[in-house]
Amino acid sequence: xxxxxxxxxxxxxxLAGLAALLFLALQVSGLSPKSAKSTYTIYADFNDxxxxxxxxxxxxxxxxxxxxxxxxxxxxxFQARVAMSIHGDVDNIPADSAxxxxxxxxxxxxxxxxxxxxxxDSLQPGDTFYSTQSAMNIERLIxxxxxxx
Amino acid sequence: MIDRIASLGRSGADVVISIGRAxxxxxxxxxxxxxxxxxxxxxxxxxxxxxxxxxxxxxxSGLFIGMVLGLQGYTILSDFGSEAAIGQxxxxxxxxxxxPVVTALLFAGRAGSALTAEIGLMKATEQLSxxxxxxxxxxxxxxxPRLWAGFIAMPILAIIFSMVGIxxxxxxxxxxxxxxxxxxxxxxxxxVDFWDDVVNGIIKSVVFxxxxxxxxxxxxxxxxxxxxxxxxATTKTVVYSSLAVLxxxxxxxxxxxxxx
Numbered sequence: 454x455x456x457x458x459x460x461x462x463x464x465x466x467x468l469a470g471l472a473a474l475l476f477l478a479l480q481v482s483g484l485s486p487k488s489a490k491s492t493y494t495i496y497a498d499f500n501d502x503x504x505x506x507x508x509x510x511x512x513x514x515x516x517x518x519x520x521x522x523x524x525x526x527x528x529x530x531f532q533a534r535v536a537m538s539i540h541g542d543v544d545n546i547p548a549d550s551a552x553x554x555x556x557x558x559x560x561x562x563x564x565x566x567x568x569x570x571x572x573x574d575s576l577q578p579g580d581t582f583y584s585t586q587s588a589m590n591i592e593r594l595i596x597x598x599x600x601x602x
Numbered sequence: 603m604i605d606r607i608a609s610l611g612r613s614g615a616d617v618v619i620s621i622g623r624a625x626x627x628x629x630x631x632x633x634x635x636x637x638x639x640x641x642x643x644x645x646x647x648x649x650x651x652x653x654x655x656x657x658x659x660x661x662x663s664g665l666f667i668g669m670v671l672g673l674q675g676y677t678i679l680s681d682f683g684s685e686a687a688i689g690q691x692x693x694x695x696x697x698x699x700x701x702p703v704v705t706a707l708l709f710a711g712r713a714g715s716a717l718t719a720e721i722g723l724m725k726a727t728e729q730l731s732x733x734x735x736x737x738x739x740x741x742x743x744x745x746x747p748r749l750w751a752g753f754i755a756m757p758i759l760a761i762i763f764s765m766v767g768i769x770x771x772x773x774x775x776x777x778x779x780x781x782x783x784x785x786x787x788x789x790x791x792x793x794v795d796f797w798d799d800v801v802n803g804i805i806k807s808v809v810f811x812x813x814x815x816x817x818x819x820x821x822x823x824x825x826x827x828x829x830x831x832x833x834x835a836t837t838k839t840v841v842y843s844s845l846a847v848l849x850x851x852x853x854x855x856x857x858x859x860x861x862x
Contacts (some may be wrong), residue, residue: 463649465658470758473765477800481693481768483791508795509755 474495490539493578494522503563503588505554510564511537519544521565535581537565548574554588563588618769624820631819644747650711650715652748652815653755657762660705661713663764667704668770671695675771676779685779689786692771697794697803698859701764703851706810710843714818715738717748721822721858722832730823743822749815757804758810764803801857809850812845 478484502524511519520541527534539546548572556563578580671692679685721744724730730740768790775781793799818839825835 455647459646459650462654464644466649466654466755466758469657470761471756473761474804476765477697477761478796480787481697481764482794482800483789483798484796507796509790 481565484503492538493541493544494536494538494578495533495576495578495582497537497582497585498514498527498530499535499552499554499564499585499587500532501532501587501590502535503554503590505535505563505588509540509562512564513543513546513567514528518567536566545575547572547575548576548580549583550576551584551586552582553586556589603767604685606798615706617649620824623824624816627741627820627823628816631741631749633809641742641747644743645750648747648751649755652689652717652751653758655757656671656709656712657843659708660759660763661766663704663708664701665770668692668696668699668767668772671767672701672771672774672779676775676781685761685775686785687789688775688781688792689788692775693768693790693794694799696764696767696771697799698804699851699855701767702760702803702807702810703847704761705760705807706756706814706847707844708758709811710754710814710818711838711849713752713755714839714843715836716815716837717818718817718825721748721819722743722825722835725805725823725825726829726832728827745819748819752815752818753808753811757807758818760807760810776808805858806851806854809854810847813846813850817846 505521505524507521507523509521510517511521519537522536522538525534525536526532535552546567547570549572551568551570553566553568554563555566631693672688675691677684679691683716721730722727730744733740733743772783772786776783776786821839821842822837825831
């Protein structure tokens with residue numbers, strides 16, 4: 454009988470641990486099984502990536518539609534090649550859309566904003582953005598202003 | 603002068619010898635695989651005394667640490683007008699660092715010292731040697747279930763600690779100080795990654811649980827079988843476990859999060 458009570462309390466303890474893990478996974482880290490599996494990758498080449506980092510946000514009209522996978526240097530063109538994974542249900546990005554690096558707020562984190570084009574065809578998995586706009590560099594802006602260009 | 607150098611060398615050799623003995627002891631415990639049928643009730647009993655009975659202190663400390671983090675974080679973050687980031691600060695601090703580390707320190711104080719004292723007293727009253735006389739392997743019967751219990755219970759306790767802490771932070775931040783609840787959870791979900799943050803924290807607590815349980819049972823098994831010996835072994839358990847946890851925490855953090 455004592456053994457049985459022990460077993461039951463230990464079982465409850467284990468279940469409490471499992472519930473807590475579930476809480477950390479779903480409520481704290483926002484892991485949802487749907488968004489984890491269906492994403493597709495598209496690429497963009499930037500002259501200057503500024504401060505974007507892997508795991509950063511990719512948004513469209515302010516809504517987060519994906520995240521940045523990796524940032525590598527293309528050694529032939531000396532541009533940065535950014536791979537981003539877009540949620541699978543956003544599968545109709547017009548092919549002439551542009552990827553723009555923006556800053557949230559004046560000094561906030563940088564993210565990639567997809568500004569929508571007008572073409573009927575949409576970007577397929579593995580495609581590269583035709584036009585991009587690099588990060589705004591405040592120092593360059595100020596030096597341009599100071600030198601009167 | 604010569605005597606001093608000699609005693610320095612002797613104490614150095616003693617440390618190396620005791621580490622070697624601890625390693626051999628661990629190999630002895632792990633090589634005797636617990637029998638599934640007879641070993642299971644023993645493991646359950648230890649999980650109860652090591653895990654379930656530690657739950658109260660873990661829950662209460664987690665709650666208070668989460669609440670303190672909420673208060674302190676709010677005071678600092680509101681200077682920059684970014685008190686909405688309080689959720690991500692509390693969650694990352696707890697999941698990555700404080701959850702595993704504070705749980706391990708409490709675990710060493712609450713369960714580790716009890717394990718050492720229990721095994722030490724068994725040794726002092728010659729229960730261990732009488733088991734050997736009866737042909738029962740004390741490593742398998744007494745030590746192995748306690749080691750495994752610490753190993754299993756510690757990650758569960760750390761997860762519960764983090765959860766209660768995040769909830770406590772919400773009590774202070776959202777209910778008391780008036781941070782918007784949506785931004786508390788939203789900022790948290792945007793910045794906490796399940797694999798990079800939560801799972802790495804769990805890996806940390808698995809390592810800490812193993813080290814704490816190992817130190818506790820080894821100190822008990824290796825103690826001088828007198829009352830003074832048991833008391834010094836219990837002290838050593840808490841001191842060594844705490845130092846090992848804090849030192850290993852730095853190493854693990856550098857490996858997991860230090861890829862700049």
